Amino acid sequence: MTVNLSYFQIAAVVIAFTAFMFAAWLFRWVKKRPSSNKRIAEVGGFIRKGARTFLKKEYQTLAKFAAVAAVVIFIFLPKPVWSDKADILRNIEMVIAYLGGTVFSAVAGVIGIEIATIANVKSAEAAKEGIRPSFLAGFRGGAVMGMAVVGSSLLGIVLVWAITGDATVTLGFSFGASSLALFAKAGGGIFTKTADISADLVGKVELGIPEDDPRNPAVIADNVGDNVGDVAGMGADLFDSNVASMAAALVMAATLPNKSLNIALVFAYAGIGLLSSIIGVGCARMGKKGSPTRALNNSTYITTVIFAVLSAAVTAVFDFSAIGNHGEWRIWGASSIGLFVGVIIGIASDYFTNDNKKPVRRVAKAAESGPAFTILSGFSYGMLSALPSMIGIGVSALAAYKLCEPIGEGYAFFGIAMAAVGMLSIVGMIISNDAYGPIVDNARGLAEMGNLGDDVLDVTDQLDSAGNTVKAITKGFAIGAAGLTVISLLGAFMSEVNGVADLANKITGFDIMNPMVFFGLLVGAAVPAVFSAMLILGVDRNAQRMVAEIHRQFKEIIGLKEGKEGVTPEYDKCINIATTGALKELIPAGVVAISITLVVGFVGGVQAVGGFITGNIVSGLLLSLLMSNAGGLWDNAKKYVESGHNGGKGSEAHKSAVVGDTVGDPFKDTAGPSINTQITVVSLVSSLFATLFLEFNLFNLF
């Protein structure tokens, strides 16, 4: 069949709406599950209210940030309004696209939070009937988020393209998504770890009361944190990566011959990925004797296979032969490589964080010698864990490049972009699995607070543990996908520069032997370290404020510590501290990352920025893999000790393991995963300001 780009766009829109309808059906399905326990309903209500409060404040702060950004974009992007070549209409389009990016992602976040704070209650109650219904309530709750995020990201990109037909404007949409992700992921990350650490520190360590004990003033904030950090934050992160991968592919496709065929492939593969995720989610079920972990992983594998088959079918049925030199199959190969390597990276992350494997067990053993050894060994395994993933990302970029290079000029980097699109094609499934985690984690807390008994807790514990294991895979996947995406954003940056540079200033690459590039590399490599340090110190400071508040409540509220009937802590106050503090601590980190980018660009010009992005990618990947995996490892080592090994609960090993887990918390849930977003933001800022860096830089003056 001949390729008609409009049909492909329509198909993508139809698939996006199918995803929305499916999400709506799942939403109603989850909502209809029975619930009867009053205590659970009450606590669930607190959590929902807290999450809404945070989201509202976050969006208010974001709105101010976005307003400033919109003005800057209007004045400068894609070309300064005072420039001869400026087209005011295009600047307005950029502003609208930017705001659209924030709004689409924000709406998906709201939907995700709404369903997550319903599904947690339903999953807790369903646990009374057994593990399978409880699993399904949790999983389908997460799937609503998956469908909403991927549906709206696909719809957004297709709409922006259909209306403007301008690839640079899609970068504006992507930048909007990144701005939101910065707030949602880093802000949510600070919120969740502030609450988690404070609740544990005062509750478990000082007072020796169980996790999720309702007397603890921070317990609701902790559960809210799971939702805003892991559901909304992770969703925004993957929305961001997904949009960025499509935008980068479109920017490069727009410069190729047979532009419309290549663009059709971008939309086709993205659409097929979403369709495969819908089918994968629909199939997910626990077998009668199955484990929840297997159910989650199986549905991922099913989605992967469906994507590979369907995308091959579309490539075969439609006539892409005009690309030439079997280009369509080379591009299909590139995206399949991306997907395949994504799965491999997930499995490698699993090795370092699974308690059936050596690393976790050795760290649990080291915990017997004290907290210092727990930290040293966990940190070391975290560093080791970076190697396989970095090789994987490097190999997939290389393979995609070499595979697509023979098609013609410009195709090599388009191949890398399509590998990123391929890796992210099953993102709907990945988000579903990921959002499942905090929902069942919440369910566990609710079951505890609702006094549902040990049998039910046993069920929720099993589901929670599966969530943790799968999280390692999805996190590895997210980092790998971000890695490939930002490599293709580097290509997009070069395309942008060459799109505006006159012939003499066209660049063919970034030579390491150019000291400007090397300077950029060194500074760029330091930025993710500075960014994550600021986030971690933010959690530190914020947790201190919250611990003080918890102490105050236990001191001033009479009967609280003793658990007197009718005495409840002031949950709100803790939620407010976490909310206000998170946004306060996040902004300087974001401003520093963006400012350094602009300084490097206006001082060193585009060559310095090329090095800067690269340094940022390289050290950002290293640090985020290190932190995410070390954090996951410490968490599971603690759980392994708690399940009776190396001395079990209350032993010296347990105390050490708790220290490891506390260090790991902001590593894995605040700093580690936020680095992705930071890299994407920096890359997009660079691409958007490319024209200005080219015209105005200190170095040009000499």
Add this chain to the structure above:
Amino acid sequence: MTVNLSYFQIAAVVIAFTAFMFAAWLFRWVKKRPSSNKRIAEVGGFIRKGARTFLKKEYQTLAKFAAVAAVVIFIFLPKPVWSDKADILRNIEMVIAYLGGTVFSAVAGVIGIEIATIANVKSAEAAKEGIRPSFLAGFRGGAVMGMAVVGSSLLGIVLVWAITGDATVTLGFSFGASSLALFAKAGGGIFTKTADISADLVGKVELGIPEDDPRNPAVIADNVGDNVGDVAGMGADLFDSNVASMAAALVMAATLPNKSLNIALVFAYAGIGLLSSIIGVGCARMGKKGSPTRALNNSTYITTVIFAVLSAAVTAVFDFSAIGNHGEWRIWGASSIGLFVGVIIGIASDYFTNDNKKPVRRVAKAAESGPAFTILSGFSYGMLSALPSMIGIGVSALAAYKLCEPIGEGYAFFGIAMAAVGMLSIVGMIISNDAYGPIVDNARGLAEMGNLGDDVLDVTDQLDSAGNTVKAITKGFAIGAAGLTVISLLGAFMSEVNGVADLANKITGFDIMNPMVFFGLLVGAAVPAVFSAMLILGVDRNAQRMVAEIHRQFKEIIGLKEGKEGVTPEYDKCINIATTGALKELIPAGVVAISITLVVGFVGGVQAVGGFITGNIVSGLLLSLLMSNAGGLWDNAKKYVESGHNGGKGSEAHKSAVVGDTVGDPFKDTAGPSINTQITVVSLVSSLFATLFLEFNLFNLF
């Protein structure tokens, strides 16, 4: 005056011999200091014997490694013996230069250990008379090492050049120095931290006996460790960097027009640096009311000024005008920039590790909330500390490049190499200051074991604390110098490639947009993480063995725990465990780093290797700055708490601070500083195998 290269070489040799004579005079001066305490003499003897034992075993293992390497070098380098272009004589020269590099550095190490294990005793005894004589004994002991290291490195390079006139052969000498540094720094680092951690863990934590208590079986090993890790290890590291900077400068100078003028400048600046250090060391004295820290820092500043003045004088007096375009002054400027930035980096490191500054105090405060917060905040400041130094290295490379670019083709990178030579010019002074630290640390232990009383301990404590503060500056300096050196080694790698490539294969750089380069970047960035993880895990394992041995002795040797007269522990056994374990744990880490380099080269060819070296430099600098500074910070935070702040000794804050210090120990004394050496080794292996990578690589087959 006209420049005659031979005269410059002769001058350098004369300066080197002056340094040796000065070292001999200092040696005798130190040896003549009075000593009378029998107990100190006895313990001092144990330490000397232990250090000699380690050095002997280390050199034996190194000899085997070097023998294998020599065979490999003979067969392959600089060209495979079977190649048409091979010149057997040159291969033999390479082998001799390589072995020369190991031997010269090893001899300097032996001298350093001999004097350090005398000066510790003298410094302890001199403390009875006051702080000034005790300081001078410690400092002059360290200066012997400084003079020996820099004298022999300068002499070695000049001799290799005078005999062969072949820059590639100087790389062979440099590789020899690197091999030794790998063993001395990483092996010594594992030794010293094994002993330190084990002694503290059983002594201070389990039994509550003081540091340096003679009942502790690990106490002698701990003191030996200071010598083999910090004196011999640091000396070998800086020998390595110093030789590498000169070799890289020579490799580039050899390709320039007016070759002999440029080479004369290399020898001139290196020689003047040594001369300045001799004067600086000669001047070093504590004022009557002065602090030891100020005395150490002042002598560094004096040396810096003397270097700047003398090198300007030589540049002015001799006629270098044939370089053209005021090239000699541009090159002088480049080396001055290097030196200046080195001092700045040192000051930045000091900010993050000095207990008068915010970071240490905040970490000490965080220690009140428990070990997890101590780790999180210290780690965060460590990450922040990387930014100023990385900007500093980037700016100095950029400035040196731009300054020397106008001279002519090839000069830009030569400028970077000369900035490295400039930064390392005062290395004689730096090593003197650095070796002072472990000597007075030992003196403190000896004063404790010799029961010299609290007043004397007070003096040695002051000297020890100055050693720790100055160490931060010298470590920052060492990392900065290594950074610039390896950037110039990257230039040397390109020179080597172009020296052998035929016209079609000449390379002009390494383009990040080339996926081979990017692949190399990603893999290269992971290697320092893997290398340091292996070393830290090695310390972990080795410490566990040693702790078991200490437990055994306390259990089996009757009367030991009670401190019964005449009962001594079996110090030897602990020393043996540390020695054997250190060498056993080190080798895999070294082999992995070298193997990955070779795999990347033989798979991806020279472009991949260019990216690989760069990734290695970028992440290596980041990690080594992070680990060294975080480690120093935790150490000083612990000391700050011990001096009575935040609850003082025995408080919860103190316990947490001890955990931080224990984590920091292998960070700052094993992994962090070893990364320098790892990067240098990888860069040199790459340069030496450049020809082979060019001819034989998998990628070439396609």
